[in-house]
Amino acid sequence: MNRLIACTGFALLLLTATSVHAQNLSGLQLYENMHNVTLQEIALEGADEQIIDYVARLAEQEQMIPEGKTTSDMREAVKAAFETRLDDFCEMYNGTFDACPQTYQMFRDWGRDIVDTQTLSTDLQFIATGYETGVSGNMGEVFTIAERTLTIRNFWRSQDDTLLTPEVFPLVRAIPRPDGVTDGMYDNLASALGTEAPAAIVNRYRYGIAAFDKEPCRETKGSAELFEAVEERSCNVEEKLRALRDALPPTALEFDPPLQQGEIVIFPLRRLGIPPNVIVWMMAENVDGTIKRDVGLGWRLMLESVPIGILGGEDCDSNKLGESYCTVVKRFSIRPGGRYEDPPKEPTEQEGGLCHLPFARDGYLCRPLRSDQCNAELKEKDPRSIVLAACKPSQAKQPVQLTESGPDICRTGWWRIPGKALTQSSFSSQGQTPCSPCSLDIACEGSCANDASAVTDPKNDEGVIHICLNKTSPRSLLRFNVLHELVHAQQMCNLQMHTDLFDTVERCCAHEAEAYTVSCRVLAEDGILDEVDLSLEECRSGLTNVSCKRFGEKACSDFAAADIKDKIETALRNWERESGKDLPSCYDLTGEGMTTGMARLDSRILSMMEGLNGACTPGCPTKYENTIGNNLCYIGQCVEQSIEQSRVIPGRMALVVGDESFPWDSCALENSQAGGMITLPAISPPLTPAYNPRLLVETLDRALCQLNGLPSSTPPILCQFDYQRRLNIPTSDYVSTVLSFTSQIEENDTPTASLQRMTQGMATRIGTSLLTRYLSWAGTALSDTLRTGNQLLNSMEKTKFPLSTCPRIATEKPDFCAASASSSPE
């Protein structure tokens, strides 16, 4: 049933995703938009009312309004000037032509100045749109690299992968839109938006409405200008957005499967017909057990620029802009010269700003290299280089992992979904179970061995692994300890009774390093490592040294961190105190039963317990999310279980005492070493190809000079004019000599303009070539990895299996055995 629901959900998701992509992008009209902007800039064609108003008021401030005329009268005159109707202008201005053309030109110049300023602002916004669309982290853009990368990552990942990577990624999933969200709600929102200035309102609510919950809505209609738009609120739009938000599931359990701690859900985007290019996004996030829902607006492609303010002067800050300036601003309601107060600050993460969005929050603006900081000090740093992050190589002196017989791949079991409910009794009393060679006995005790906060004892005669948790330890340490000790339990589950994991320095370091990899990972996720300024590698190395101290100082790693354990414990206590969380006690954990208690700590703990069961053991179900990584985990564990714990080549019935029970072992083909010779590609950072702008400019200079038949000179204007040309062959009179001088430059104008026009075409080709070279370098590691994967799959495909079974009773070698022996490599 669950599978059916999942399939239906996935199909719905695909359908909705497809419908979003299938919608065309008509209405963008990028080129028309740019054409209008340019016409206004160059010819003052189609200048808007604000600019006309601005020039009229500026004329008033400059006392250029004739007697008997008002500022309102001037608007029509300004409009005529902008439309190059000189006669009309003069008639409207003062009815005479005295000094009228000068005023006409002055008005046009003022208009052109302010249009220039506005166009600069518009250009910058459009350039920002070009560079940020797709990578800004805003939702619903025409394409998003971050979302797609995350989707691919979700296809490939196994939950165990997190142990191998220094990054902490957010958990994100997409689900179909809930039934409560109807088309009518979107239509209502679209109509509410249609009555407002869409650009300003969409910008205002692009980070969602969560930030607006603190203060009740008060209709604020600022003008749709760059800085004033940040004060604007539309109660009608907010009401419609809140209606959408309230239709989203309010609790974690209403999601299927329930929303995990820190997990983010994204609902399908919805594009509004009017205004064009506007989308509505919805998300929900589990923050410490509380579901935070949010709804916001966004752009498919942001082409509605918000102009800078040129009118209005209610709030001029005279301390910053000067008393005299503000006097003009307040009296005439214009901002001549384009002087403004400081721009308003972007809202912070807590206030629902950019970092509130699920993809943007992992960008460098919001996450200054959170847990993957490496703190490497580069001794010989090139002063010209910019280093964003540098990692020290591993300083481990001992192996960081030792594998024993049994399934070691994906051993923690985070890739598995816990099955039936687990109880304390089901673990502690039974010892070995049909699914697992061990069971757990977790107990809260007054003190553990060596005064530790948690200890795992070796497997006893019954196959029970006893884990002692010190009940006097702080609650914040509990999750850290349980995860750590469970790794030790997994390490010894397949081993013989009473095996000591820590008897030598190599074994101690390897087993502790594996366990600390897991526990340091949860510290990183909680932000504790940021508090104590440690990277994952440093946390693991330092704590491993502490745990294996009996073998000497820095027995496992060269990393030296005094009091690392105390620092982490102090940070955990502070975190517990500051967060005000009601963390479960040790007794809560055992008293509530394993499932409920452990799940309250971390649902991965249940996966780890589930991981004690063999993935391939007959009769023991294994459940996991269908991803490439999880499938490989399952296949890997099955193969390990089969080869390391079982025989896969049958024996025969011995007829006499001396008969060999397993004679066919020798018939096994030699290991084909598939994958043995494969080298993983070196992951090197992509380099920007050599770019020689000076060389390119010099080439262009040379070409300009060649047009005039001269050797290259810099600047190329030197090639435009050669005084000797005329002086060496003088004309009969001075006038024609001077005219000849001036015409010398004119004759080169056309070829120069022609070359300049061609320059952009050449520059585009050079730019494309640079990008191609960059991508071919940057994509090498990825293509090599895919090629390696392809090679491995091909090797697997070539594996041959015998077609006949091994005989139960046989005195002679069967045919297949003879065949395999003859075909085996020499």
Added chain:
Amino acid sequence: MSSRSPRIIGLVVLLLLAALYAGMIANSKKITATSVDVLMKREKENSILTPCSRFEESYAQLPFMDGNFAQWPKSYHDEAAAVIEEHIQSFVRAPECAAATGNDVLPAGPKLQELAKKLPSWKNASASQWEMSSVLLEFLRAYECALEERLYFLHPDAFKELESIAEDQGESADITLSQLIAEVSEEDRTIVKELAVARPTLNRSLAVLAGLSRLLPLHTELQCIERASIDIRNALALGAEASACLPRIWNAKDPLRDLSQ
């Protein structure tokens, strides 16, 4: 000397001339003339960044030939706008992931392809969607060349334009001086305006699109990787299903395993 000698000499000379002529004709193809012609023709049709002129044959397909000047700006801007719109649409177009070369992964859309074929650089080559900005800049250069050349010959061209308009309308072909001056003035204003506006407009559009387009190859690759990932996941899921049968071959040493059969 008999009269026969001059006749023989004349006949021999004629034969020699005929043979020489035939030899020249026969050898001309073998030497260079044809291949050079072909090369020159190809170069002319398919050169890169050629000197542009609306009188060149390679630019003849563009809508900037004689006549119908009033439609030039509209034709240019409409075509540029259509290509740009198509380029934005290409972000949601499914790529050809199985293509042999990078250029074929996202072939040019029909509008870009049609425009590229009219330009010398892409006459015999298929354009890719990546080349949108190069094609449009070439189109713009051709447009500006045409405007400049129209300006050089403005009066005769304007005269022809008026004649053509009158002919289309079935009116008298007599053009007055005032009509000519008005036409010249109008065309001059249009040319100056277009020369000032066309390039900044395209530059602005490309400033937005260049930022977007730098991610287009990555976006396309990611789409292909995503599709391939689904295939790999399904294949491995089948592999996992198969490996669930591995316990059937475990510990097959027990000789009693199939006695019941």
